Amino acid sequence: MSNSLKSFAWKDIGDIAKGRPTMGVKMHVAVYRMFQYSLRNVLENKYGKDAIKHILVEAGRVSGxxxxTHLLDIDLAPPDFFDALKQKMEELGIGLLExxxxxxxNLIFILTVSEDLDCSxxxxxxxxxxxxxxxxxxxxLEKYTGKQFVVKETDCWSTGHWACRFHVVAI
Ligand SMILES: [Zn+2]
Known part of the structure; x- marks a missing residue:
């Protein structure tokens, strides 16, 4: 592996309070989607859909x-951990987790997210x-449990469902 490879780190987000004293943390969902779907489209056209799916999953994993690490407490018991995750996802506008x-x-879960930031x-x-x-x-979940997971979205707004549904299995 080359030394020039680096992973996304929380500090890359920077000091938002300092940098945006007037605008603050808020932005429109349309701006987030404009960025995601335009970037995705350009990358898919260049590298193919499957390659980009893997890249998005990996980017999500590193972000997760x-x-x-920075927003949750991995010492919480599972029910409390999921409650904290729910709260954090709602607070940040990611979606409503159930x-x-x-x-x-056995570390097997079915989760749904409604009003999802990416797709609803x-x-x-x-x-x-x-x-x-x-x-x-x-x-x-990898950070929380120390195990690796396979996560598959089975329902999505884009497949005609009102909530995203994720099947989660430890490997
Ligand atoms: Zn979805």
Missing amino acids: IEFC VVQADFE GVPVSGETVCHYDEGLVMGI
């Missing part, structure tokens, strides 16, 4: 690890689009 099924022993309201294409979110869940 940092998110968990834990539909949780098997803490997008045109229905028949294909799920929340690959970044798959990675985010993967990274958060």
Whole structure:
């Protein structure tokens, strides 16, 4: 591995309070989606859809690890941890998380996210689009449990569902 490779780190976000004293932390969801879908489109046209799915999952995973490290408490028991995650996701405008099924022993979960930042309201294409979110869940749970996960979005606004549904399994 080359020394020039680096991972996203929480400090890359910078000091928002200092940098945006008037604008603060807020921005419009349209701006986030404009960035994500334009970048995604350019990359897909150049490298192909499958390659970009993997990149988005990996970017989400790295973000999830940092998110968990800096915004959550990994010493909490599972129910409290998921409650804290729910609160944080709502507070940051990511979406409304529900834990539909949780098997803490085998680390198998079904999660839904409604009013999702990435997809709620997008045109229905028949294909799920929340690959970044798959990675985010993967990274958060990896940091929390020390295990690796496979996360698959089965329902999405883009497949005609009102909430995203994620099947989560430890590997
Ligand atoms: Zn979705």
